[in-house]
Amino acid sequence: MFGGIDPSLLIASLMMASVPILLAALGELVVEKAGVLNLGVEGMMIMGAICGFITAVETGSPMLGFLGGAVGGAALSLLFAVLTQVMQANQVASGLALTLFGIGFSSLLGQSYVGIKPPHLGAVPFGPLADIPFFGKVLFGHDLFVYLSIAAVAAIWAFLKYARGGLILRAVGESHDAAHALGYKVVRIRVLAIAFGGAMAGLGGAYLSLIRVPQWVDGITAGAGWIALAIVVFASWRPWRALLGAWLFGGITVLQLNLQAAQAGIPVEYLSMSPYVITILVLVLMSSGRGKTALNAPACLGQNFHAAR
Amino acid sequence: MxxxxxxxxxxxxxxxxxxxxxxxxxxxxxxxxxxxxxxxxxxxxxxxxxxxxxxxxxxxxxxxxxxxxxxxxxxxxxxxxxxxxxxxxxxxxxxxxxxxxxxxxxxxxxxxxxxxxxxxxxxxxxxxxxxxxxxxxxxxxxxxxxxxxxxxxxxxxxxxxxxxxxxxxxxxxxxxxxxxxxxxxxxxxxxxxxxxxxxxxxxxxxxxxxxxxxxxxxxxxxxxxxxxxxxxxxxGATITPPERRVGEKGPVALGVSDLSVASPIPFGTSLKSVSFTVAKGEVLGIAGVAGNGQDELLLALSGEIRTEGDRVRIHSQPVGDLGPVERRRAGLVAAPEERLGHAAAPNMSLTENAFLSGVVRQGLASSGFIDWGKTENFAKSIIETFDVRTPGTHVAARALSGGNLQKFVVGRELLQDPEVIVINQPTWGVDAAAAASIRQAILDRAAAGAAVVVISQDLDELLEISDSFAALNEGRLTRPRPVEGLTIDEIGLMMGGAHGMEVAHHVG
CATH class of the missing domain: 3.40.50.300 (P-loop containing nucleotide triphosphate hydrolases)
Structure with a gap:
């Protein structure tokens, strides 16, 4: 064992730790592919966390709780959609405002829910499979959302690559003027993408408050939304790389806790900085040389669309 | 029917x-x-x-x-x-x-x-x-x-x-x-x-x-x-084709010798030992199919690409190592091909755009402060002189149609009383009447003693206004020749890459 760390446990908890940031990053990836930069991921996640928590506690059903989280995140994202797509507000400023608003509002909603334990969502019963040494723990000991999040990676990848809807979405992010000229409803497509991104971030938030922590505390997301944003860039807008990025970032978080517990000689701060250093390095490497195409960034990212006459 | x-x-x-x-x-x-x-x-x-x-x-x-x-x-x-x-x-x-x-x-x-x-x-x-x-x-x-x-x-x-x-x-x-x-x-x-x-x-x-x-x-x-x-x-009016006044050539105003620069543009063409001179009152037309080094030549002349000092000279003074502002001060103005984003800042008003290029030669700023009144007047005079159709000077550059903006950005340079003018595609996307007035304005500047370099893909335009003619091919410039007596065949050979008097070998 590595300094008292059990690798199967480490991998298993890494997969769990990466679920919230993976879900949020996938949502943001779709939003950015449509050409919208929503920096409010953190706010939408925390709204999802509190809405999911309240729903789950009140109904007693964790599944309804996740639904509530998705609705909460999507509702907040629609505020962003109205601001940026209808009223043409600046996307960066609106996204930052969304985060600040979400953190404050969730704290208000959650005042009477501090210290309550939410209903528990158990692991998916794989029966004897879960007893296989090492692999049982790594692959078959998780709750439903670990598997759902990986399925979402595949689904979004296939949608963007093979579906007509995905092609239109990418087209809107690539050149909204050209898409408009061809008769596609740029604003409608973007609003739908934003709502999807909000729902995914909300799911990620609900996973935090219902499974990972699991209880309600103020500021529960603790920067997970920003990590999700970094993952999208790190993944250069590719779903499978986003999975890799989420595991990398999630893994470092877990490793850092384990190393602390194992009293390793490396200061924890280096580890918590390292994902961001890697993101910066990846950005520099990808943007040097062949420019934007190599970076795969949507050409209209962050630009507001206004139908000219 | x-x-x-x-x-x-x-x-x-x-x-x-x-x-x-x-x-x-x-x-x-x-x-x-x-x-x-x-x-x-x-x-x-x-x-x-x-x-x-x-x-x-x-x-x-x-x-x-x-x-x-x-x-x-x-x-x-x-x-x-x-x-x-x-x-x-x-x-x-x-x-x-x-x-x-x-x-x-x-x-x-x-x-x-x-x-x-x-x-x-x-x-x-x-x-x-x-x-x-x-x-x-x-x-x-x-x-x-x-x-x-x-x-x-x-x-x-x-x-x-x-x-x-x-x-x-x-x-x-x-x-x-x-x-x-x-x-x-x-x-x-x-x-x-x-x-x-x-x-x-x-x-x-x-x-x-x-x-x-x-x-x-x-x-x-x-x-x-x-x-x-x-x-x-x-x-709705009679168009008068530009009038050419044949004048005596003055001393050399712009000299370029053995200019080689790598292209800063992805997939661009590098310039390979380009040499030419333009005298006062002379119009040099540079032809060539797009992507043969036109953009790079403009950048090297305007000062956006710097080279060794004596590669580019204005009135025999080396300016190759100077930037655009110093070259403007020395008398050179440049109008690039790309109107939005290069010649004009899309989201800024016409007044602000007039300031950006005119500040040096028109004295639109004093001790670091913008003289808005003067700038406004400069913008207005461009709009009037070049018949730019716009509701006013407060309009953002991107709101103008392509041809109108072209008239504005070319007019802005020509009105600065320049001694050397470099223009890439002066009448691109401009209608016949406006194109004629832009060409006339270029000729008027030349008649007033400016040395002019016009880079264009419109052969008719070049033959109409130029005194001498050269072609860019894969970053190389042919030796400039007087337009007078030039045949279409010779122009074709120049554009096809036969340099100077060499015999052209066309490999199928």
Missing amino acids: TAVELLRIEGVTKAYPGVVANSDVSFTIHEGEVHALLGENGAGKSTLVKMIYGLVKPDQGRMTWQGAPYAPAKPSAARASGVAMVFQHFSLFEALNVAENVALGMETPPPMRELAAKIRAVSEHYGLPLDPARMVGDLSAGERQRVEIIRCLLQSPKLLIMDEPTSVLTPQEVDILFRTLRQLKEAGTSILYISHKLEEIRALCDEATILRRGKVVGSCTPRDATAREMAEMMV
């Missing part, structure tokens, strides 16, 4: 706040007819075709398509009726491949593999070779247009609208395009062809409708009318 009516437009009117784009416009297109829509910038051509394509709804009037009322609510409805459009600014997605771009313009595209096969088949049938798997961002302007055309052709349209299709093409590409269009006409497709290149319209079109300030001012059969007559109908 015995042909069947395809589209009839009656009394169509469209007004925007402050502007009437189309007023009571009527004309008819028959089946298998190539119909030209002629007009100056801002005459309302684009609005009109957008209504036919369903992007804009008319306020009044009606359209009839094959005898039935026609009012497309959106482009897909227009496409379903059989209307297809090739846009002036391509509606293409650079990061997507050819097949994906084509699929986006279709209502019910077949699976990608079938579509790719279809694209190959259609492109070969019409002599427009195209690889469906290539990224559109890597294609030339001519190839991009092919993507648009093939996207239209795959839907077997009855009416093909082409908005200024040749403005970005080389002469050879224009020939290929015309062959395709004639082939389409033979097959019974009608074409609505928008252009202000009158010779092209005479070569291609059966009928022409002429628009001026949103109204139909006449129609004619282009084959029977001269380009001059059509231009005058379009402008």
Whole structure:
């Protein structure tokens, strides 16, 4: 064992730790592919966390709780959609405002829910499979959302690559003027993408408050939304790389806790900085040389669309 | 005409706040007819075709398509009726491949593999070779247009609208395009062809409708009318071709020797030991097919690329290592080809844009503060002198139509009382009357003693205004020769890469 760390446990908890940031990053990836930069991921996640928590506690059903989280995140994202797509507000400023608003509002909603334990969502019963040494723990000991999040990676990848809807979405992010000229409803497509991104971030938030922590505390997301944003860039807008990025970032978080517990000689701060250093390095490497195409960034990212006459 | 009516437009009117784009416009297109829509910038051509394509709804009037009322609510409805459009600014997605771009313009595209096969088949049938798997961002302007055309052709349209299709093409590409269009006409497709290149319209079109300030001012059969007559109908005034005053050449004002620079533009062409001199009062015309180093030459002359000092000299003073501001101070002004984003800041007002380039030579700032009154007057004088059509100087540069902005950015440089002028594509996308006035202004500056370098892909334009002529080919410049006595054959050889007096070897 590595300094008292059990690798199967480490991998298993890494997969769990990466679920919230993976879900949020996938949502943001779709939003950015449509050409919208929503920096409010953190706010939408925390709204999802509190809405999911309240729903789950009140109904007693964790599944309804996740639904509530998705609705909460999507509702907040629609505020962003109205601001940026209808009223043409600046996307960066609106996204930052969304985060600040979400953190404050969730704290208000959650005042009477501090210290309550939410209903528990158990692991998916794989029966004897879960007893296989090492692999049982790594692959078959998780709750439903670990598997759902990986399925979402595949689904979004296939949608963007093979579906007509995905092609239109990418087209809107690539050149909204050209898409408009061809008769596609740029604003409608973007609003739908934003709502999807909000729902995914909300799911990620609900996973935090219902499974990972699991209880309600103020500021529960603790920067997970920003990590999700970094993952999208790190993944250069590719779903499978986003999975890799989420595991990398999630893994470092877990490793850092384990190393602390194992009293390793490396200061924890280096580890918590390292994902961001890697993101910066990846950005520099990808943007040097062949420019934007190599970076795969949507050409209209962050630009507001206004139908000219 | 015995042909069947395809589209009839009656009394169509469209007004925007402050502007009437189309007023009571009527004309008819028959089946298998190539119909030209002629007009100056801002005459309302684009609005009109957008209504036919369903992007804009008319306020009044009606359209009839094959005898039935026609009012497309959106482009897909227009496409379903059989209307297809090739846009002036391509509606293409650079990061997507050819097949994906084509699929986006279709209502019910077949699976990608079938579509790719279809694209190959259609492109070969019409002599427009195209690889469906290539990224559109890597294609030339001519190839991009092919993507648009093939996207239209795959839907077997009855009416093909082409908005200024040749403005970005080389002469050879224009020939290929015309062959395709004639082939389409033979097959019974009608074409609505928008252009202000009158010779092209005479070569291609059966009928022409002429628009001026949103109204139909006449129609004619282009084959029977001269380009001059059509231009005058379009402008509503007599056009005087630029007058050339033959003067004595003065001392050399701009000297470039052995200038070699690597291109800062991705996929650009590096300059390879370019040398020339331009005397006071002389106009040097530099020809060449796009992408042979024109942009790089402009950058090296304007100061955006710096070199060793004595590579570029103004009045024998080395300026090669100076930036644009110092070169402006030394008397050199430059107008690049790209209007939005290079010559003008799109989101800034005309006043602010006038300041950005005029600050040095016009003294628009004193001790670090902007003299807004003076700047405003400078912007106003550009607008008046060059007939820029705009509601005022407060308007953002991006709100101007391409031709109007071109008049503004060229005028801005010419009005600064420069001693050396470098212009890339001075009349690109500008209508005949405005082009004539820009050329006249250039000649006037030369007559006043300025040394002028005009880089252009329009040979007629260069022959009209230049005293000497050179061609750029893969970053090399031929030796400048006097325009007088130059034959078209010699020009062709110069553009084809035969340098100086060498014999050209054309390898097939």
